[in-house]
Amino acid sequence: MELNSRAPSGPIQDAWDKSRFEMKLVNPANKRKHNIIVVGSGLAGASAAASLGELGYRVQCFCFQDSPRRAHSIAAQGGINAAKNYPNDGDSVYRLFYDTVKGGDFRSREANVYRLAQISVSIIDQCVAQGVPFAREYGGSLANRSFGGAQVSRTFYARGQTGQQLLLGAYQALERQIDAGRVVMFPRTEMLDLIVIDGRARGIVVRNLVTGTLTTYLGDAVVLATGGYGNVYYLSTNAKGSNATAIWRAYKRGALFANPCFTQIHPTCIPVSGDYQSKLTLMSESLRNDGRIWVPKTKGDKRAPNQIPPEDRDYYLERRYPSFGNLVPRDVASRNAKNVCDEGRGVGPTGLGVYLDFKEAIGRLGEKVIRERYGNLFDMYERITDENPYKVPMRIYPAIHYTMGGLWVDYQLMSTIPGLFVGGEANFSDHGANRLGASALMQGLSDGYFIIPYTIGNYLASNKFEDIEQSDPDIRGSVASVENNIQRLLSINGKRTVDSFHRELGKIVWEYCGMTRTAAGLEHAIGRIREVRGEFWQDVNVPGGEADLNQSLERAGRVADFFELAELMCIDALHRNESCGGHFREEYQTPEGEALRDDEHFSYVAAWEYQGGGNAPELHKEALEFQYVHPSQRSYK
Numbered sequence: 001m002e003l004n005s006r007a008p009s010g011p012i013q014d015a016w017d018k019s020r021f022e023m024k025l026v027n028p029a030n031k032r033k034h035n036i037i038v039v040g041s042g043l044a045g046a047s048a049a050a051s052l053g054e055l056g057y058r059v060q061c062f063c064f065q066d067s068p069r070r071a072h073s074i075a076a077q078g079g080i081n082a083a084k085n086y087p088n089d090g091d092s093v094y095r096l097f098y099d100t101v102k103g104g105d106f107r108s109r110e111a112n113v114y115r116l117a118q119i120s121v122s123i124i125d126q127c128v129a130q131g132v133p134f135a136r137e138y139g140g141s142l143a144n145r146s147f148g149g150a151q152v153s154r155t156f157y158a159r160g161q162t163g164q165q166l167l168l169g170a171y172q173a174l175e176r177q178i179d180a181g182r183v184v185m186f187p188r189t190e191m192l193d194l195i196v197i198d199g200r201a202r203g204i205v206v207r208n209l210v211t212g213t214l215t216t217y218l219g220d221a222v223v224l225a226t227g228g229y230g231n232v233y234y235l236s237t238n239a240k241g242s243n244a245t246a247i248w249r250a251y252k253r254g255a256l257f258a259n260p261c262f263t264q265i266h267p268t269c270i271p272v273s274g275d276y277q278s279k280l281t282l283m284s285e286s287l288r289n290d291g292r293i294w295v296p297k298t299k300g301d302k303r304a305p306n307q308i309p310p311e312d313r314d315y316y317l318e319r320r321y322p323s324f325g326n327l328v329p330r331d332v333a334s335r336n337a338k339n340v341c342d343e344g345r346g347v348g349p350t351g352l353g354v355y356l357d358f359k360e361a362i363g364r365l366g367e368k369v370i371r372e373r374y375g376n377l378f379d380m381y382e383r384i385t386d387e388n389p390y391k392v393p394m395r396i397y398p399a400i401h402y403t404m405g406g407l408w409v410d411y412q413l414m415s416t417i418p419g420l421f422v423g424g425e426a427n428f429s430d431h432g433a434n435r436l437g438a439s440a441l442m443q444g445l446s447d448g449y450f451i452i453p454y455t456i457g458n459y460l461a462s463n464k465f466e467d468i469e470q471s472d473p474d475i476r477g478s479v480a481s482v483e484n485n486i487q488r489l490l491s492i493n494g495k496r497t498v499d500s501f502h503r504e505l506g507k508i509v510w511e512y513c514g515m516t517r518t519a520a521g522l523e524h525a526i527g528r529i530r531e532v533r534g535e536f537w538q539d540v541n542v543p544g545g546e547a548d549l550n551q552s553l554e555r556a557g558r559v560a561d562f563f564e565l566a567e568l569m570c571i572d573a574l575h576r577n578e579s580c581g582g583h584f585r586e587e588y589q590t591p592e593g594e595a596l597r598d599d600e601h602f603s604y605v606a607a608w609e610y611q612g613g614g615n616a617p618e619l620h621k622e623a624l625e626f627q628y629v630h631p632s633q634r635s636y637k
């Protein structure tokens with residue numbers, strides 16, 4: 001299989017304009033003849049569905065939540081990047097492009113990243129026009145703050161609720177199209193298979209999560225915007241419902257899966273509190289603007305934090321990275337937190353925590369200012385931990401958060417299955433081996449508002465679409481596959497719960513394919529994943545039936561997919577004999593303990609092709625070329 005990125009030739013700053021001009025257009029009268037399926041209604045999905053509806057297409061949008069407002073995009077609290085340069089501190093489109101490529105440790109496609117930086121400027125204008133209540137300076141201009149991996153302030157925010165406010169903006173745009181009759185919304189509905197006819201994506205098989213009914217929906221193109229796969233680790237910052245089933249079923253229908261081992265550990269999460277905890281809570285990276293991170297200098301120092309004087313504290317990020325300090329990228333901050341805890345200097349009951357201290361900022365700015373910036377985050381922390389962060393430092397520890405891997409897409413965001421477009425976190429395209437903070441919201445809205453509406457039109461104008469009968473053998477085959485999988489899960493009648501298997505899988509992946517990896521550990525993990533997956537299919541218990549609301553059945557299908565995905569993650573991590581970004585192989589590090597890339601042998605996107613159950617996936621490589629940001633050893637010192 002030949003991977004063609006379809007990135008335009010010529011100067012990178014002209015690539016997107018050139019590409020749009022060369023695209024074929026669908027005239028307004030013909031748009032009404034095309035039906036487009038959008039799966040997912042978070043920022044990427046809702047913005048895509050709303051934009052396509054506004055253009056005049058007939059759109060069907062699906063989500064498993066009871067409302068698009070419950071999409072997990074609301075959890076991206078800290079902000080959204082854009083190269084507006086309002087603070088006049090030296091930012092530009094090119095600097096945002098540079099920071100993003102460098103932050104991803106030179107494992108992303110330059111053309112996609114530059115386009116993202118260009119579009120960022122328009123995203124803010126779009127959201128302000130929708131009424132998103134961004135924070136403003138005293139004079140009325142939009143406010144900015146800093147995020148990790150940058151030395152400029154380019155992050156727009158709405159207190160600590162940015163994702164929620166942006167989602168409400170996209171949701172209102174979506175609801176407007178629903179009211180106009182151009183978008184039909186299907187909540188409480190889960191995609192369980194992709195329908196591929198004559199090599200092109202033409203529909204989906206879904207299950208109504210209330211009645212259990214299986215239905216097929218057909219269209220001329222399918223957009224997947226279903227988020228990432230962080231819940232493969234069981235404990236993550238993702239909502240419990242977040243899953244990888246849609247993209248995984250598409251992978252098994254022929255869409256290549258790119259860079260699955262590139263997962264991001266977020267450094268600013270509330271530490272684990274018990275063995276039966278179901279998820280972790282993210283404390284926004286924006287807190288690192290004013291909070292200082294430290295641990296005791298002495299191993300085993302159990303004094304209360306306010307009783308430890310400054311001379312006995314190690315502000316280790318400020319010490320190791322004086323240029324960036326507490327605002328180093330997430331992968332760097334996370335590994336350093338793990339290292340000091342491994343040295344025995346971690347804090348809290350488990351020793352797996354570091355302090356995030358606001359005492360100095362409160363003394364300098366006043367508690368009122370801190371409340372205005374982060375009040376809802378501080379309130380959430382106190383509700384969960386029963387500790388007042390205005391009086392004592394927060395305790396934080398890294399946790400799985402975002403996944404940079406996803407379905408492979410070209411410059412037009414189309415997968416290797418023609419007609420299957422993938423947006424937001426569900427694709428691999430923009431972040432390389434590590435995502436900079438406040439770039440997830442930027443990518444989701446860029447894909448949905450500004451890219452897919454153009455590129456999907458080019459695809460529709462370039463192809464003819466025959467009517468499809470529900471009796472088509474490819475449709476019947478997809479439905480039968482879903483029915484067989486459901487019956488197989490219900491018929492096992494084992495003794496273990498779905499969650500017990502998920503928890504065991506998560507521990508394996510976290511231990512061997514988490515913050516650090518080794519060849520021996522990954523080989524062990526692959527063997528254990530296969531063993532536990534075998535036990536799952538022999539001993540899982542899924543009560544109830546398929547013809548009603550059955551959340552155990554929902555989780556069982558998702559966990560079955562996580563088992564297969566976890567194996568692919570470890571295979572990908574094992575083959576990549578280098579360290580880069582969030583992928584840290586202990587065998588490949590600099591004398592100072594930083595990630596050591598191997599650009600000669602691994603400067604490529606690893607895209608895996610499904611070869612059938614029991615067969616090893618086939619690796620395809622998209623070579624990465626850097627004409628503008630030349631790869632170098634990342635340094636934030």
